[in-house]
Amino acid sequence: MGEKRKQNNQVRKNTLRAKLKKIFSKYHLSKKHSEICADYLIKAELVEAKSHGLTRLKMYCDRIKKKVINPKPKIKIKKISKSISLIDANDSIGFVAADLAIKQSIENAKKTGIGLVAVKNSGHYGLSGYYAEQAVKKNLITMIYTNAPPAVAPHGALKSLFGTNPICFGCPTGTKIPFILDTSISMINRGKIRVAARNNHKIPEGVALDKFGKITTDAKKALKGVQLPIAGFRGSGLAWMVDILSGVLTGGNHAGRVKDPFDDFSGPQNIGHLFITFKTDLFVKNYNTRIKDNIKTIKRLPKIKGIKEIVYPGQNKYNRFKMNSKKEIKISDIIKKDLEILQN
Numbered sequence: 259m260g261e262k263r264k265q266n267n268q269v270r271k272n273t274l275r276a277k278l279k280k281i282f283s284k285y286h287l288s289k290k291h292s293e294i295c296a297d298y299l300i301k302a303e304l305v306e307a308k309s310h311g312l313t314r315l316k317m318y319c320d321r322i323k324k325k326v327i328n329p330k331p332k333i334k335i336k337k338i339s340k341s342i343s344l345i346d347a348n349d350s351i352g353f354v355a356a357d358l359a360i361k362q363s364i365e366n367a368k369k370t371g372i373g374l375v376a377v378k379n380s381g382h383y384g385l386s387g388y389y390a391e392q393a394v395k396k397n398l399i400t401m402i403y404t405n406a407p408p409a410v411a412p413h414g415a416l417k418s419l420f421g422t423n424p425i426c427f428g429c430p431t432g433t434k435i436p437f438i439l440d441t442s443i444s445m446i447n448r449g450k451i452r453v454a455a456r457n458n459h460k461i462p463e464g465v466a467l468d469k470f471g472k473i474t475t476d477a478k479k480a481l482k483g484v485q486l487p488i489a490g491f492r493g494s495g496l497a498w499m500v501d502i503l504s505g506v507l508t509g510g511n512h513a514g515r516v517k518d519p520f521d522d523f524s525g526p527q528n529i530g531h532l533f534i535t536f537k538t539d540l541f542v543k544n545y546n547t548r549i550k551d552n553i554k555t556i557k558r559l560p561k562i563k564g565i566k567e568i569v570y571p572g573q574n575k576y577n578r579f580k581m582n583s584k585k586e587i588k589i590s591d592i593i594k595k596d597l598e599i600l601q602n
């Protein structure tokens with residue numbers, strides 16, 4: 259069994275968790291912060307968000323080594339009111355800042371009905387949905403924004419400036435499967451292009467232009483060119499909104515000044531995030547009945563050919579997580595090598 263596992267590059271969750279904790283500790287993160295990072299990376303693998311999982315581990319370690327991620331941050335939480343807090347993450351790894359922020363946002367919302375938490379001086383935090391789930395589990399609605407390094411050209415511009423700036427909305431559904439809409443504003447997320455470039459795979463047509471403004475399916479050329487936003491000027495507008503909410507408003511970098519975590523080691527990223535969390539019973543007392551009715555009505559609609567079920571955002575990820583949690587985690591040869599090198 260051990261030999262078979264080795265051949266297939268499969269690893270048990272607990273073994274992987276221990277390896278990751280060891281790596282982050284070696285890179286001077288505290289035990290608690292190492293656990294936060296390890297748990298996040300495992301979850302990303304289990305929901306099959308490969309582009310936001312272990313494929314980025316080496317990058318985080320490189321950034322710590324080059325002193326552009328602070329492994330021992332002195333994070334400050336400024337209480338602005340009972341509902342509102344500002345976190346200065348002191349260049350921490352993004353997972354740690356975001357984990358603290360969603361917990362603070364939940365705490366504020368539980369006390370006052372709404373929690374609004376801004377974060378500055380943070381880094382790439384991965385999947386917004388990971389943090390949204392924490393709020394939804396506490397029966398809260400949440401909206402989460404983060405900016406990211408330039409990848410997408412604003413509508414009408416010849417140069418990338420917006421990040422793939424994900425927009426995330428989560429709410430309880432009255433069932434154990436949360437509604438989590440967690441989408442980047444680009445046709446494809448940048449991580450997927452990086453994974454394709456790393457594995458010499460092509461990317462779909464119509465998602466990116468090369469540096470000369472020509473449509474390309476070559477992932478490496480796409481990384482040097484620009485990504486296209488969803489829905490033309492509408493997607494561009496949404497990306498701009500996210501840059502304002504998570505960058506301009508929080509004190510984080512904005513207007514294309516977030517550094518690329520893979521290529522630019524000239525300083526910390528100073529990414530900004532915004533977490534909004536609120537109770538479901540602020541305006542109606544029967545939210546659960548109403549949300550169940552809403553989802554049921556939509557799911558009962560006549561379906562187009564080939565569609566068995568109308569799924570709501572988050573359902574697919576939940577199902578993948580449930581299915582993968584029972585199995586060992588598959589890792590590529592590149593990741594296997596990264597894990598070996600980083601541990602020693």
Ligand SMILES: NC(=O)c1ccc[n+]([C@@H]2O[C@H](COP(=O)([O-])OP(=O)(O)OC[C@H]3O[C@@H](n4cnc5c(N)ncnc54)[C@H](O)[C@@H]3O)[C@@H](O)[C@H]2O)c1
Pocket residue numbers: 307310382383384385386387404405406421422423424426438439440441442443446447448569570571572573574575
């Ligand atoms: N931190 C960062 O800088 C950053 C930047 C970009 C993206 N991300 C993360 O990358 C992740 C992936 O983003 P993405 O845009 O590739 O996501 P995606 O295109 O895979 O999914 C977008 C949303 O659509 C939903 N969905 C998918 N198929 C569906 C279907 N058939 N019916 C109904 N809903 C469906 C998903 O549940 C999800 O909520 C997100 O978690 C995002 O937060 C992070």
